[in-house]
Amino acid sequence: MCEDRKLIDVFSNFKGEKGELIPVLQAVQDEFGYLPNDTMAKIAKFTGASESNVFGVASFYAQFRLTPTGKNKINVCRGTACHVRGAPQILEEVERHLGIKEGDSTPDLEYSLETVACIGCCALAPVITINDEVFGKLSLKDVAKVLPKMEAA
Numbered sequence: 001m002c003e004d005r006k007l008i009d010v011f012s013n014f015k016g017e018k019g020e021l022i023p024v025l026q027a028v029q030d031e032f033g034y035l036p037n038d039t040m041a042k043i044a045k046f047t048g049a050s051e052s053n054v055f056g057v058a059s060f061y062a063q064f065r066l067t068p069t070g071k072n073k074i075n076v077c078r079g080t081a082c083h084v085r086g087a088p089q090i091l092e093e094v095e096r097h098l099g100i101k102e103g104d105s106t107p108d109l110e111y112s113l114e115t116v117a118c119i120g121c122c123a124l125a126p127v128i129t130i131n132d133e134v135f136g137k138l139s140l141k142d143v144a145k146v147l148p149k150m151e152a153a
């Protein structure tokens with residue numbers, strides 16, 4: 001289905017009012033996996049919000065992504081238990097290994113890197129997840145073992 005058709009389908013669930021901006025953004029993101037740049041003007045027109053308002057809301061809330069996500073999602077926990085057990089260093093190591101920063105995806109869209117507040121496995125701190133799989137009690141050396149092998153750029 002082409003992008004415009006998908007967008008029309010998403011919009012058909014709403015009335016097209018300013019107060020619907022956030023739910024419309026959520027629905028568009030659910031459909032595309034992120035908020036494609038060229039949907040922003042259409043969302044603005046549909047909801048009656050200005051384009052700058054749409055961009056402002058989309059970039060203010062952490063739930064919204066303006067870039068595509070990778071097929072595989074890597075989350076590094078930055079909750080308190082993980083933080084005190086070295087999560088910041090783990091995050092740096094993951095970033096170095098993948099060659100991207102938190103919030104980014106690899107250029108081939110294989111991997112996305114995010115941080116989360118607490119995964120709920122604090123006894124295993126520091127923890128990362130790769131898709132639904134949890135890896136705990138990580139040392140810096142473990143990072144390269146659990147992450148996928150990356151092709152040299």
Ligand code: FES
Nearest residue numbers: 077079082121122
């Ligand atoms: S703080 Fe990391 S799992 Fe709870």
